[in-house]
Amino acid sequence: MASFRVKGGTQLKGEITPQGAKNEALQILCAVLLTSEEVLIHKIPNIRDVNKLIELLADMGVAVEKKGPESYSFTAKNIKLSYLDTSEYLEKASGLRGSVMLLGPLLSRFGKGRISKPGGDKIGRRRMDTHFTGFQKLGAKFHYDPKKEIYKIDGSQLTGTYMLLDEASVTGTANIIMAAAMAKGKTTIYNAACEPYIQQLCLMINNMGGKISGIGSNLLHIEGVQRLKGTSHTLLPDMIEIGSFIGLAAMTQSEITIKNARVDKLGLIPDTFRRLGIKLEVKGDDIFIPASKHYEIETFIDGSILTVSDAIWPGFTPDLLSIVLVVATQAKGTVLIHQKMFESRLFFVDKLIDMGAQIILCDPHRATVIGLNRKYALKGIRMTSPDIRAGVALLIAALSSDGTSIIDNVEQIDRGYQYIDQRLNNLGADIVRFD
Structure with a gap:
């Protein structure tokens, strides 16, 4: 210590x-899983939570290359989905609260996700209901193993829908946006968080070929697309x-x-x-x-x-x-x-x-x-x-x-x-x- x-x-x-903004970095790093093409991210802060997430992405099969003091290249072409079932993945993910935002892109692109109870600051309750309810409204099916405290999620049939979030959760909104980016049809999210970091995530996805409107407001419209391409992005x-x-x-x-x-x-x-x-x-x-x-x-x-x-x-x-x-x-x-x-x-x-x-x-x-x-x-x-x-x-x-x-x-x-x-x-x- x-x-x-x-x-x-x-x-x-x-x-x-x-x-570079820590809270934006955690969202943007998870979003690299949305495409098999290269994503360049600049102004990445050298801090423990961000570094742990980068290590977790590499363990999942993302090709990570450091391009400069604050710049990285990520290519999520060969993701090892079997790694999601390992105790190593679940242990690492549980020690990092931002890891919950891996679920949205995993469900969107691969139709499956695994997560254990996330960790992070001990500053009070930080419930996950907004994330999970949003996924369920898109058609995801959950199975919870109480002995292992693991959530297994089937997102193979994600379909756009209207949803009114019970709270304007920043990470919950980010997760749902990423899940809806390649879902079938149109998703409308009301009472969405509209922090600058959410705006940045939406702009990044649009630069990847996504179709998100209403950016900066609490009413987002997302037209699902079949695939997303690579891009470059600079953190605030x-x-x-x-x-x-x-x-x-x-x-x-x-x-x-x-x-x-x-x-x-x-x-x-x-x-x-x-x-x-x-x-x-x-x-x-x-x-x-x-x-x-x-x-x-x-x-x-x-x-x-x-x-x-x-x-x-x-x-x-x-x-x-x-x-x-x-x-x-x-x-x-x-x-x-x-x-x-x-x-x-x-x-x-x-x-x-x-x-x-x-x-x-x-x-x-x-x-x-x-x-x-x-x-x-x-x-x-x-x-x-x-x-x-x-x-x-x-x-x-x-x-x-x-x-x-x-x-x-x-x-x-x-x-x-x-x-x-x-x-x-x-x-x-x-x-x-x-x-």
């Missing part, structure tokens, strides 16, 4: 370029990294420029941080955050306490609520953080309280943060990263603190952020990785 030793209280300065910059860097700059009183941020795809992220009092300037496609000692949280128009909550796109992403919570600890003012989607994501606040933050955990979904306004610095402590986003939030807290902190279990952070210690050290941070 690796740990970070973090010396706090240092101002950072410089430019940083966000990695990771919006969660961008939000993390904005929060980092504010907490450490640093001057940072985030390069090539694709500001047009960030939705409410910049304005949400502005409501916390953070000054940021958009310069072309870059975001400049000047060094600032104080930032003051806005109130609502009637003077009541600001609430920052997550919502489906184009609402504020739940993956950045941990960052917003940490940033608020040194602001002037009070904010209520309302995490609606996951019931365990706020349970890292005990570490922040130990560091000196003033936070009231109201229940598993809500926390009230009373900003210290820099009157008291957070103090360095030893803590453990419980998940990807909380881990980076704790890293930001440690970098702003008085003293030295130890963060254990940083493999969680590595799952979502590539070379994070090296990249922040290049800006002047003092982070040492050790076993």
